[in-house]
Amino acid sequence: MLPVNLGCPASPQENAMNHAGTELHALFERHHAFRMQSQPEFATYEGDHRFNDQLSDLSEAAEDARFAQVQGFRHELSLMDRAALTPDDQLNYDMFALLLDEQIDGHRFKAHYMPLNQMTGYQLSLPHLIDIQPLKAADQFPDYFARLRASAKQVDDVIANLRLGIKTGLVQPRHVIEQVLPQLESLMAGKAQDSVFYLPLAQNMALGEAERDKLGRELAELIDTTVKPGYQKLHDFVKETYLPACRETMGLWALPDGEAMYQYYIGVFTAPGLHADEIHELGLQEVARIEQEKNLLRQKLGFEGTVQDFNHHLRTSPDFVFESKEALWAEYERVMLEGTEKSAALFHRMPKAPCVLKEVESYKAKSAPQAYYMPAPEDGSRPGYYYLNTYDLPSRPTYAVTALTLHEAIPGHHLQLALAQELEGLPYFRRRMHITSYLEGWGLYAEFLGHQMNMYRDPYQHYGALSFEMWRACRLVVDTGLHHKRWTRQQAIDFMKHHMSNSEHDIAAEVDRYLIMPGQALSYKIGEIKIKELRARAEQQLGGRFDLRDFHEVVIRNGAVPLAVLEDQVDRWLVMAG
Structure with a gap:
């Protein structure tokens, strides 16, 4: 009984x-x-x-x-x-x-005193509405119109914050703001019907002709009388008042309380207690280690010359350039599908939400990164988006496809974040918490999993994976160099160019990203090193009983957590496993 x-x-x-x-x-x-x-x-x-x-x-x-x-x-x-x-x-x-x-x-x-840069700010946040605002039915457009009307106040608020930044010495590097001006100009130009803000109506095939005409007249008037004048007002202020007040220096060290500010960001993006000097040294060690691996692979490929010569060859040879945007797109979709299928053997669970490849919008493509991920919303109304930048095809080499896709899609960001959304009993803030060292550490670890998944069959894709790892190691050196060791922008570019095969455009865009996201670039390597360290600990302790699926479940089952908490969770699992 x-x-x-x-x-x-x-x-x-x-x-x-x-x-x-x-x-x-x-x-x-x-x-x-x-x-x-x-x-x-x-x-x-x-x-x-x-x-x-x-x-x-x-x-x-x-x-x-x-x-x-x-x-x-x-x-x-x-x-x-x-x-x-x-x-x-x-x-x-x-x-x-x-x-x-x-x-x-x-x-x-007071980060809000510096509200504009080439990657974030009003010039990008308002157009982003067209990606997230429900605009299928006619009765949904009044909300969109109300937001466009409210944009005039946001312009005034942004200008007021920029003035406070000038007053307190919290201003962006001049080089950064010079990239913002063309973004503003592109949103001011042309007819209302050609504006990015008109797209939700232009692309809506579900509306009747009478509804489309009525909404079109109102939307065009809003664009001409509110949105474009707002961008003009902001553009004129930035060009005539803010840009002359911007600094020629690059790193946070040049700002009031800048050293403390950078130490704060290091703590947020890596772990409390780490200092810029030790991170810089770790970066140099990782660069040297990966350089040796790249050199061995170069020799296997039979290329004469140094690693730097090979990097230059990869950067400039037409053999590694896609013939067309369509060819690029097809290859990324193929690799995303293969990565999804092969990941199923490494995890107990796969996400329910789909991941869809989406092109970075033209108005921000020039200064946008190579790729990034946007999670699906809690209500499942749209998929997770793997954004791919197709601007300047020669800077999107063929050998980067596999590592980049594993990082952004599955088993990378999409798998981890979509599974976190499915966790039952976890408070909302935990399901969406952005612990960058965990999230980006997982993304880089996902690239490493590509070896186990036999995704780097082509030696050039393998070299691409090493190049991506080198990229993240260089970030440890360059981010701390810019914001703590007072490097110039050109020093940072030269260092990365010496060690990486990425295009000059890509490297310059990356350095510009580190300028306006201090500390964030440190999270990738710091997080990946910790996850690989914990995996090695589990493999050694469990021996033949080690199951990679179990380890992955322990790492992802609580969503994003600080690295110290993750280590504690893995250690508790190992104690229970005996």
Whole structure:
């Protein structure tokens, strides 16, 4: 006879845990509601359509109000008894504290005083609406129109923040802003009907002719009377007032409190306690190690000359250039499919959400990175997007396809982030938490998995994988060089060009990215090294009992976590495994 559980009253300790957990999750819900309401564009992106007619308030007063609210959430959290929580909720508590503390600690650096660069800012965020705003039915367009009307205030807020940046010495490098001006100009040019903001209507085949004409007249008027004049106003201010105030120096070291600012970003993007000097040295060691591997492969390929000669050959030979954009697209889709099929053997679970290849929009392609990933929203209304930049075909070499696709799609970002969304019982903020060292470390680790998946059959694809790893190792050197060791932009470009086969355009765009995203580039190698270290530990301890699928499940089953937490989780699993 099987034992029957007749049920027992909860113990006082269990009751206390239930009460404490209920309070904690209620705080999470209030924080979520605050975030959606204060960031309506993000709410739309996440599939919460209650605020589809609103834009974020970018004013200094609104920024101060948001900061006060975050401080309030942190105070509420500090009053809760962490010891009364279940182990899972203790981790939720710690992760929420980390999220709030990073925002509070970073507020002093006033990043919103530098709201424009070639990769982020008003000139890119407003056009991004067409990717996330539901615009299929006629009754959805009024929300879009309301947002376009509200854009005039955002322009004024951005200009006010730029003025505060000038006043306090928090300004971008001149070189960065020189790239923003053409972006603004492209959005001001041409007829309303040719504008990127008109695309949702122009591409909508579901509307009747009368509806299309009526909406078209209203949209064209909005573009001509609000959107384009707003971009003109911002362009004129940037060109005539902001650009002359910009600095010739490149790194954060040149800004007020810049060294402390960079140390803050190092902590956010890697791990607390790491310093720029030790990261720089680690980067030099990794560069030397990977250089040796590249040299061995060069010799196997029978190429005469140095690694630098071979890099130049890869950079300039027409043999590694796609014949057309269509050929490039077909190859990326083929590799994405192969990576998806072969990954199934390495994981217990595969994501339900599909991943779709999408082209980087022309208005931002010139200064955009080679590729990036955009997760699907919580409501599943669209797939995850693997954005591919097709600008300047010679700078998109054939040997980069495999490593890049494994990183961005499956088993990389799409697999990890889509599975995190499927986790049941995990608070919303945990499912979407952006721990960069974990996320990008996983992406680089996914490239490494390509060897096990036999994805680098072509030796040039193998060399491409080594080149991608070298790229991330160079980032450790260059990011710390720019922001701590006072390197010039040209020093950074020369270092990367010496060690990498990427095109000069690609290298310059990468260096410009490090200028405006300090510390972020450090996360890839730091995270990958930790994940590979934990895997080696598990393989050594478990021996023949090691199952790669089990290890991967431990790494991804709690979503993105700090590297120290990940190490603790792997160690607990190993203890339980005996």
